[in-house]
Amino acid sequence: MTAIKKHLIVVAGPTAVGKTAVSIKLAKHFSGEIISADSRQIFRELNIGTAKPDEAELASAPHHFVDSHSIHEEYDAARYGQDALELIHRLFERNDFLILCGGSGLYIKAVLEGFDDIPEVPDSIREELVEGFEANGIGWLQEKMMTLDPDHFQEIDKLNPHRLMRALEVKIGTGSSIASFRKKQKREHDFNIHKIGLELPREELHERIDARMDKMIAEGLFEEAQQLFPFRNHNALQTVGYQEIFDFMEGKYGREEAIRLLKRNSRRYAKRQLTWFKRDEEMKWFSPEPFQQILDWLQTRI
């Protein structure tokens, strides 16, 4: 391992745990650059609700994939995986250390492991599936799946519309079952990878989430959401922190309830992130403080 001098430090963990601060400290300490692995901070139209690094933070270390795209573009984990990996290769030409930091588990996986190659499917197929689902419900998807790809239907999560639609679009678009593309091959990398998971006692994490949400609201989260209201159906806006406010604006409930849901849904999101990252046995877990502990561990590996 020590033969290779390039190091990718992965910083993962639940929302509000303090990833940004740690990644900046690492970037400064190792003179590295930060590659954000956050599926929503990518969008320049989204600011307050995504808890982006602030100006001072952005200025203190080079950041990538923050404000890099518009909510009007189509973007997804697979594309990110390719783009980020290309960038990593390019940046390693002038850096020995890079920090891949974010809470989007699938995005990190897309970079580190990659996805199996599945041919592009025309958008029109997905659009038809989405329309069919919205008009006829999940039963319609299940029946379609049962007739088109019965073998995989047995394996799949039958109650999950997203999974059904993805499996169907691949089957319809390529003629082959999505299962036939699954090779489960992982990427090989010519750089070292160090995975750092950040966590805090649950109670403390919840307090931080609540406090940060109050801060976002004070900074104008409701106003930001109001401006984005016309785009509320865009994929980029299917996001904790915005959907709750859109529903409030549509009169589904009052402001108090909206705030309650904002906090609750952020907590649940944090739990999902934790569930995802905890499964990764290579992840080494730390409290964000003291930072020295993290450095000490890294020193033993580089």
Next chain:
RNA sequence: GGGGGAAUACCAAAGCGGCCAACUGGGACAGACUGUAAAUCUGUUGUCUUAUGACUUCAUAGGUUCGAAUCCUAUUUCCCCCA
């Protein structure tokens, strides 16, 4: 002081003799996840490491009954009305 009503698991709230360890909602906890991932979906939530099992629960104490969260009596607490 007199009259009426209510006490159910973390919270709210159903159940009003057996199908009740107890509907439902909230909250919490746990999990899945290879192209929407801050998305989408699943499970658990009285105790017992597992259970088509055992044990202890529906304010407390007694009672009626083959059988009670459900009926009766007393006690305690809370709410409402009259004084």
